Amino acid sequence: MGVLALSTLSGCLKEYQELNTNPELLGETDPRFVFTGATENFNNSSRNHLMAKYSGVMQMMQYLVNYQGAQEGVYVNPQSTNRPNPFTPYYSDYYAQIGLRLRYLREKVIPSNAEAERFQNLSAIAGILETYEAWLVFDVNGAAPYTEAFKVSEGIGKPRYDFYQEGLDGSPLYKEFDAKVKEYIGILQSNLPNQYDLGSSDFFYKGNVDNWIRFANTLRIKMAQRLELADATFYNDVLSEVLANPGGLISNNEQSCVYNHPNEYNNNTDDMHILTYQYAASRAFVNFMKEYDDPRLPLLVRRNGFGFGNNNEINDGITELLEQHYPDYQTRFPEFSERYFGMSSNPDSTSTLWSGTTYFTLPYTEGGVDKTLTVRHNSQIESRFYVKNGGKVGTQVTARDKEDATYDVSQNSISIFTPLITYSETCFMMAEIAFKSGSAKGGKDALTWYQEGIRASMQQYQTWAEKMAVPSAMNSNSDNYNPITSVKIDNYLSQTEFQTVSLEKIISQQWVNLFMRPEEAWATWKRTGLPAFKDQPIPEAGVAFLEAITTGGNSLVIPRRGALPVPNDANIDNFNSALERLTQDPNYGDMNNKTEGRIWWDRFLN
Incomplete structure (x- = not known):
């Protein structure tokens, strides 16, 4: 995964640049279709996602065990130099699809549309999902290109890395995530006139704006709860603010946020049996x-x-x-x-x-x-x-x-x-x-x-x-x-x-x-x-x-983070700078592959 993620980013940035410079695509593309494509098979887009879930995190959290017996390699053995790198799809999916395409939708497709004003709800929903996915990237990896990501058309081909606790501008990135989601909730609650309904283009909520507001409010609490030990004041402030929001939280099973894949998805289970x-x-x-x-x-x-x-x-x-x-x-x-x-x-x-x-x-x-x-x-x-x-x-x-x-x-x-x-x-x-x-x-x-x-x-x-x-x-x-x-x-x-x-x-x-x-x-x-x-x-x-x-009687350890994915050579200097800063934190560990180390927010002593 590590080598793939930012190598894929490089290739996708070329695609993104081409899309940005193709006015025909911008003029004719329905933003709703772009949303569908950007969120297609959300965080479950390949057999590798599912196979890695079974072989990794589902074993780590003891839902299941390999049929030939528990596998030592799932865990960290402090006596060994080898470390498992738990797979989550967030990093590769954000840069190859979700983040790339949702930003393209919000920054290029919608503004170029003759009826841009009628797609503001769609833009807010896209923003909620893009922020959610970016947060997941930092939640597991601790650092990634964010502020400067997807800016090839602006001359930034080698994006610098932001950190969970601090963006490139020096302000807390986690607060930026929360502020963005709060802003998008405000847009959805402002009752803008004549908004296009996402309808069947939305495989989550079928365009139900009230449910998107509930999801976003719930997400704000979820993101803040991660920081209960790292920034208690922020956690409590967000909690109080969200619970006072009239949009409410997810409040029944029908309001749960679930991506429903197209019926033909995963029909061929030949290599998944x-x-x-x-x-x-x-x-x-x-x-x-x-x-x-x-x-x-x-x-x-x-x-x-x-x-x-x-x-x-x-x-x-x-x-x-x-x-x-x-x-x-x-x-x-x-x-x-x-x-x-x-x-x-x-x-x-x-x-x-x-x-x-x-x-x-x-x-x-x-x-x-x-x-x-x-x-x-x-x-x-x-x-x-x-x-x-x-x-x-x-x-x-x-x-x-x-x-x-x-x-x-x-x-x-x-x-x-x-x-x-x-x-x-x-x-x-x-x-x-x-x-x-x-x-x-x-x-x-x-x-x-x-x-x-x-x-x-x-x-x-x-x-x-x-x-x-x-x-x-x-x-x-x-x-x-x-x-x-x-x-x-x-x-x-x-x-x-x-x-x-x-x-x-x-x-x-x-x-x-x-x-x-x-x-x-x-x-x-x-x-x-x-x-x-x-x-x-x-x-x-x-x-x-x-x-x-x-x-052998020695305790094993559940990994606590992912190794920061290695980019292609073009951006290796920025990667090395990010890794140097990460490894200055003794809780992170002195090497990228020491996945028993902790991301900045992970403060519970267990």
């Missing part, structure tokens, strides 16, 4: 949901093979053999027979029979011949949330690893989606804010926000599961038809553990909720140190734990 079988659900993730009979569990995790009813006839056949030759298997292997059993995320556990592979091999004798049967004892993540039909085709995946073809639906009837900020995430964010303040915020106290977040999350995942044709959620013929209902949610919330609130409980629920947004779970962990680690990730009093990670 490995997601179906090469990863198992983690012990930490399964344990927390199983402990409290979480109705999300059968939607997010598939049953293992120690019994019938995992939507796969071949596995049922294996269970028949298991019953025949191991009639006591349910008492002999009680944990596996509970049907939901996660894999250890601890690399030191890979030598154990139940964490070195997802299949458990058992010997038996038939007709005087010694044989073996293999039973999937670790549960799989339900990959339908990320891949159509969970991976429909491919030569590596076996029939045992996926749900039967009877559960396939038309590829064209499924639309992949990418969440940005959801209502449930907003609820947990506000629950944390209210809990820390000791008073109600946004009209609700911490417990109310917390419980509402749990309810909204469960309702949201049921809706998403139906959308993605998850059999347990929407197919009554499924072996494990188990949709989330209001009764199940009420029963969950009635448990003693969820009648009181704590920071640990809030973040535990946020962690589960962010299954579809694991990058934000990573940021939340950096910001709060939660979920905390424990040798055995067994929940306590409604609190989830990550599993302690070691190799």
Whole structure:
């Protein structure tokens, strides 16, 4: 990624320069179409994005584990010179597409349009998304060209780097991000006359301006919350200001900001089928949901093979053999027979029979011949949330690893989606804010926000599961038809553990909720140190734990930042200057690749 990002920037700047000097393009292009192109497949535009999410941040945050056992290379080993570089799409997407094209839209296409005044709402919405993406770049990398980016037409071909805490003009860049979003909210709230509606050109909100205002207000709080320990005054000022804004926050699931990909996106899953079988659900993730009979569990995790009813006839056949030759298997292997059993995320556990592979091999004798049967004892993540039909085709995946073809639906009837900020995430964010303040915020106290977040999350995942044709959620013929209902949610919330609130409980629920947004779970962990680690990730009093990670008995570390991507030779001097400044901060680390180091805002001591 590192070499690609700014090399791609160089190529895109040439494209940008050509567009700027082509008056025919400027005169004839509908700004709404440019918006659609600029936001196409937002932060999920390639198979590499998804593959890297599974192999990186989803393992780091212990949603899943490689099917051959926990991988040491996912984590930082302080005894080694090698460091993982967690992939997030923000840097490459900002410079290759989102930032480049949204700035072009706002600075060139709209001003050149004969009806420019009628596209001011569109310009503000584009500005919100461009700022959001730029913020994500700095959130993970700490520095990047921003002030001077995309200015080839102005004679700036070698952009200098801004820093999260300080832009090129010396003022805090994070305050500039907030000020821009605030300005765009003001434009949208000013009720400008005769504005063109984005409508179907908007794959987020279908042009609903009120929802864009809610998203932007919520984004302001989200960005400020990152700085709770770095600039508490700014954090509190933004919070007070936003909560007084009449536009409000995201306040129900329908207002969640979610990019809905075109139906044809990701139809060909030929090289993505490995997601179906090469990863198992983690012990930490399964344990927390199983402990409290979480109705999300059968939607997010598939049953293992120690019994019938995992939507796969071949596995049922294996269970028949298991019953025949191991009639006591349910008492002999009680944990596996509970049907939901996660894999250890601890690399030191890979030598154990139940964490070195997802299949458990058992010997038996038939007709005087010694044989073996293999039973999937670790549960799989339900990959339908990320891949159509969970991976429909491919030569590596076996029939045992996926749900039967009877559960396939038309590829064209499924639309992949990418969440940005959801209502449930907003609820947990506000629950944390209210809990820390000791008073109600946004009209609700911490417990109310917390419980509402749990309810909204469960309702949201049921809706998403139906959308993605998850059999347990929407197919009554499924072996494990188990949709989330209001009764199940009420029963969950009635448990003693969820009648009181704590920071640990809030973040535990946020962690589960962010299954579809694991990058934000990573940021939340950096910001709060939660979920905390424990040798055995067994929940306590409604609190989830990550599993302690070691190799040879020595502790491993979750990376805390990305390595700053290396540009092409043309801009290497500015890169080196930026890196020299970054590495002057001992918290960042003395080398770019020391990804256990911290970006400026990352102040929590964990």
